[in-house]
Amino acid sequence: MNLFELFGKKAKRPPQEKEPAEDGEALDIYSGMRVEVTTFEGELLFVAKLLGLRGNQGELHQYSEPAISQESEPLRVRIRGYSDYERKAVYMEGVITPGPKSIWPVEELTICKVGNERAFFRLDTNREATATMFSGLEMGERPCKMVNISVGGACISSEYRYHEGDKFLLKVKLLEDRPESVMFSQVMRVIEKDGEKFEYGCRFLELTEEDQEKITQNIFAVQRLKRRTS
DSSP states (O other), X not given: XXXXXXXXXXXXOOOOOOEEOSSSOTTTOEETEEEEEEOTTOOEEEEEEEEEEETTEEEEEEXXXXXXXXXXXXXXXXXXXXETTTTEEEEEEXXXXXXXXXXXXXXXXXXXXXXXXXXXXXXXXXXXXXXXXXXXXXXXXEEEEEEEEOSSEEEEEESSOOOTTOEEEEEEOSSTTSOOEEEEEEEEEEEEETTTEEEEEEEEOSOOHHHHHHHHXXXXXXXXXXXXXX
16 A cells, blocks of 8 residues: 555554643643644644643644745634544634744634534545445445545545445545555445435544644645645
8 A cells, every 4th residue: 555554554543641721621622632723714724733721822733734834924713623532523713823843822712612523624525536345245446436535534425335334445546646545444424315326424544643644745735736726
């Protein structure tokens, strides 16, 4: 496999820092939470870890390529994370300012919503892909379309019938000049379309932090290409 050697491999996840915020929302946001920073129009700016929480302030330690200049003016943004303690998506807003060493101080940090919705930014792709099952009636490689992708999963469209809980290898070439991406995936939702096609909400399994970073970089690359050609 070229990008993500996931199938049959257990991810080694580093322990999360448990340093809750001091403003009464201790169970919702915490230091070490992985977050995605977007504009209010939905453009993904960068991925970071939220650290150093003090009241309504903190630091965003960027670990993806940014889609914004580090010489920019303070900017109000949306920040989406996922609480490992509550198993919920956390939606926040705040004002970020460029800092040294890819650190963005964030102020006026407020929680807007906590819910069970997916936490990750999704990019529309509509790319040809394949799903390979290793058992069951649909065993083998079948064509499908990747409707969209996030760091945590993807939505695919197919004329073949899968079921909630099915696991398969999803392969897609997100960009012509990059290797094929391969993700071990599981069906979480099934949506029937017009009686002939189905859409499947899938999550990626056994991702390491390195795997997540590779997916993030591909999402940024596709987003930049779409902006140039639009």
